[in-house]
């Protein structure tokens with residue numbers, strides 16, 4: 001008999017039945033932090049059934065913000081965006097779960113909150129694209145890069161959640 005239940009303790013990407021376990025980088029931007037939306041946003045990821053594996057409050061430098069958004073450096077809003085991200089505390093997090101990268105983006109909603117569906121974080125809590133309160137990695141490669149940019153490996157906490165057997169069966 002298998003000694004360990006499916007998915008328990010295995011690190012994402014370690015193979016086996018747990019291979020759909022993923023990690024994504026989620027950040028509450030300075031507007032979300034200043035507006036007191038941390039607990040509201042964190043609770044949506046928690047209640048869904050995802051597992052928090054890293055969290056910290058940081059004020060990124062402008063240079064760090066430029067690294068985070070390097071893909072957008074040709075866009076006209078790049079400078080303002082980087083000024084904004086470095087203007088105050090950002091709540092940086094890593095969330096783990098099956099399909100969390102793609103579904104996390106669904107919870108977040110469309111980039112422009114005027115087009116985000118009601119029920120999504122941006123749809124419910126934000127109004128304009130320049131102040132859309134939250135960031136989430138847009139794919140597995142980005143997730144890996146962003147987690148490595150914002151966190152040291154030792155800051156990622158592996159632990160067993162007793163709820164997992166109720167969430168995944």
Ligand code: ADP
Nearest residue numbers: 072077081110111129130131132134135136138
């Ligand atoms: P997302 O954050 O949904 O992945 P993008 O990667 O396209 O979206 O853009 C990154 C961030 O840049 C957005 O979340 C938003 O804060 C900002 N942004 C995008 N488009 C605009 C715009 N037209 N004007 C101002 N800021 C923008």
